[in-house]
Amino acid sequence: MSGLGPLTIREIKKWYRNPVYLIVGLLQPVFWIILFGSAFDIAKFGGPFVSSFFDGAKDYITYMIGGILTITGLFTGMFSGINIIWDRRLGILQRFLVSPIKRSSIVFSRIIASVVRIIVQVIILVAIALVIPDGLKISPSFTAVDALLMVAAVLMISFIFSSIFSIIAIRMTRMETIMGITNLVNLPLMFASYALFPPDLMVSWLSTVAKYNPVSWSAESIRLLIIYGNLTGSQMSTFASYMIYLLILTVVMILLVYFVSESGIKE
Amino acid sequence: MTIIKTEDLTKIYPGGTKAVEDLNIEIEEAEIYGLLGKNGAGKTTTIKMLTTAIDPTSGNAVIDGYDLRKDKDKIRRIIGVVPQDLTTDADLKGIENLRMIAAFYNIPRPEAEQRIKDLLEIVDLSDWGNRYVSQYSGGMRKRLELICGLVNSPKILFLDEPTLGLDVNTRSKMWKYIKDIQKELGVTIILTSHYLEEVDQLADRISIIDHGKILITGTPESLKASLKGDIVTMEFQSKEDADLARSYPGALEATITGSSRVRMKVENSDTELPRILAYLMEKNVSPITINVKKPSLDEVFLEYTGSSIDEDIDPEQFRRMMQNVRRLR
Numbered sequence: 001m002s003g004l005g006p007l008t009i010r011e012i013k014k015w016y017r018n019p020v021y022l023i024v025g026l027l028q029p030v031f032w033i034i035l036f037g038s039a040f041d042i043a044k045f046g047g048p049f050v051s052s053f054f055d056g057a058k059d060y061i062t063y064m065i066g067g068i069l070t071i072t073g074l075f076t077g078m079f080s081g082i083n084i085i086w087d088r089r090l091g092i093l094q095r096f097l098v099s100p101i102k103r104s105s106i107v108f109s110r111i112i113a114s115v116v117r118i119i120v121q122v123i124i125l126v127a128i129a130l131v132i133p134d135g136l137k138i139s140p141s142f143t144a145v146d147a148l149l150m151v152a153a154v155l156m157i158s159f160i161f162s163s164i165f166s167i168i169a170i171r172m173t174r175m176e177t178i179m180g181i182t183n184l185v186n187l188p189l190m191f192a193s194y195a196l197f198p199p200d201l202m203v204s205w206l207s208t209v210a211k212y213n214p215v216s217w218s219a220e221s222i223r224l225l226i227i228y229g230n231l232t233g234s235q236m237s238t239f240a241s242y243m244i245y246l247l248i249l250t251v252v253m254i255l256l257v258y259f260v261s262e263s264g265i266k267e
Numbered sequence: 268m269t270i271i272k273t274e275d276l277t278k279i280y281p282g283g284t285k286a287v288e289d290l291n292i293e294i295e296e297a298e299i300y301g302l303l304g305k306n307g308a309g310k311t312t313t314i315k316m317l318t319t320a321i322d323p324t325s326g327n328a329v330i331d332g333y334d335l336r337k338d339k340d341k342i343r344r345i346i347g348v349v350p351q352d353l354t355t356d357a358d359l360k361g362i363e364n365l366r367m368i369a370a371f372y373n374i375p376r377p378e379a380e381q382r383i384k385d386l387l388e389i390v391d392l393s394d395w396g397n398r399y400v401s402q403y404s405g406g407m408r409k410r411l412e413l414i415c416g417l418v419n420s421p422k423i424l425f426l427d428e429p430t431l432g433l434d435v436n437t438r439s440k441m442w443k444y445i446k447d448i449q450k451e452l453g454v455t456i457i458l459t460s461h462y463l464e465e466v467d468q469l470a471d472r473i474s475i476i477d478h479g480k481i482l483i484t485g486t487p488e489s490l491k492a493s494l495k496g497d498i499v500t501m502e503f504q505s506k507e508d509a510d511l512a513r514s515y516p517g518a519l520e521a522t523i524t525g526s527s528r529v530r531m532k533v534e535n536s537d538t539e540l541p542r543i544l545a546y547l548m549e550k551n552v553s554p555i556t557i558n559v560k561k562p563s564l565d566e567v568f569l570e571y572t573g574s575s576i577d578e579d580i581d582p583e584q585f586r587r588m589m590q591n592v593r594r595l596r
Binding site: 002003005006007009010013014017018090091092094095096097098099100101266267 | 315318319320321340343344346348350352353354355356358359363366367368370371372373415
């Protein structure tokens with residue numbers, strides 16, 4: 001797809017030349033892990049009984065890391081939308097529109113760059129969670145394949161969120177609108193999911209809603225891998241179904257981005 | 268040979284604003300064609316339609332044999348565009364911007380590098396290619412924009428207000444660059460402007476556009492000649508004297524303006540002026556002042572649009588310009 005390469009390179013260059021982006025993108029999840037993750041100690045809270053609610057996680061950081069990685073994808077994905085609006089406001093988009101490139105490459109390049117950013121952030125976050133005292137405790141049976149599957153889950157969820165925010169931005173000219181939308185959806189997406197709390201602790205209507213939230217799919221997939229590594233039959237089928245949901249949604253988003261941007265991206 | 272031909276090209280924006288209405292123009296290969304008009308006359312909309320940035324509401328155009336509605340990608344390959352706004356990314360180096368554009372056209376790397384080097388040379392930016400665009404001055408930024416439109420060796424180059432917001436000095440330098448580019452590369456250039464002098468200096472042919480319609484097309488000389496005559500203005504002591512002067516038989520048209528001023532249109536002031544003076548002497552009146560005006564594009568514009576061109580920048584343009592200037596810092 002002509003245009004995708006050079007446009008993605010542009011995004012990545014702008015990102016690594018401005019370390020502030022990376023640092024700001026990391027600070028918030030680091031706070032979540034260190035502060036919120038240490039806010040309550042599962043062991044102190046009631047031992048094995050409570051621990052069973054948390055999928056047998058040794059500590060809360062281990063439980064919530066899958067959720068935090070997912071939410072990092074959500075926050076960073078939002079920037080792909082903002083960048084599209086920036087280019088429109090500054091006039092740079094006009095250059096792209098008169099060039100013989102696929103219209104959708106303008107949007108896909110943003111999404112891909114966003115996914116790359118998220119993967120880098122996720123790697124750094126996992127490293128931080130591992131080194132802090134009382135931090136992340138990965139299952140001893142966690143393999144390289146598990147690591148790849150975890151990356152795949154992060155990849156899909158960040159693709160999904162980046163696509164959603166890009167589609168919103170395709171016709172938009174005002175930065176405030178997308179900021180507003182993002183702020184509006186962040187909280188419900190985060191709390192109406194299994195990102196931070198197990199479904200068994202939730203009021204039943206919330207756990208029902210959370211079941212259909214893609215944040216839950218990704219958070220649960222990562223969690224299963226981290227806590228158990230080697231999955232049992234029923235865990236495996238849960239994991240597989242979440243991954244398949246994510247995959248289906250990713251494909252839907254690819255098609256949606258393609259058609260909306262090919263016909264809809266205008267000055 | 269005709270390289271661009273439009274057929275009733277029309278753009279109506281949502282809300283019913285007719286920006287361009289039934290535009291029919293023909294542009295010849297390798298000429299510099301100027302679209303002259305006030306702010307909001309439809310110049311930019313015309314350029315945006317011809318460069319495939321926006322779709323026309325109705326009508327069509329043929330650009331180098333390609334259909335504007337059907338062969339957009341083919342047209343994009345053979346045109347170069349320099350929009351009014353700055354389109355380069357200030358966070359990248361000059362050369363990186365140019366390389367990105369070269370990649371849009373799938374130009375092989377060695378060829379692109381040579382091309383970029385040559386282009387930077389044409390606009391005297393060779394030493395600046397490796398610097399970030401954010402460090403460029405306003406004039407340098409515009410020069411970079413100019414060559415951004417030339418990376419793909421286009422057959423046709425569109426320049427939308429290429430000197431908007433530049434000071435007089437920088438502007439005349441830009442004119443030189445534009446002329447050089449036309450000469451060296453042999454491209455057809457379509458230029459819009461609301462600076463009369465700019466169009467007069469650069470364009471081989473001009474169309475005057477107002478309220479989305481073309482009023483007249485021709486060479487600057489033919490447009491001036493179409494006014495048929497020079498203007499002689501004379502001021503007298505009294506109304507009686509002015510009346511006597513007005514009866515000069517060689518005048519094509521003579522009116523009294525003010526209390527005792529005569530405005531006279533004559534075919535050629537060079538030959539007519541001595542005769543006017545002889546006539547006045549014979550009638551025993553003498554003027555206080557005499558002023559002769561050869562037709563300028565200014566007068567042409569006034570004649571066809573009924574108002575003179577406003578060279579000031581309108582507030583919206585000013586806002587965008589300031590936004591761009593801020594980005595330069």
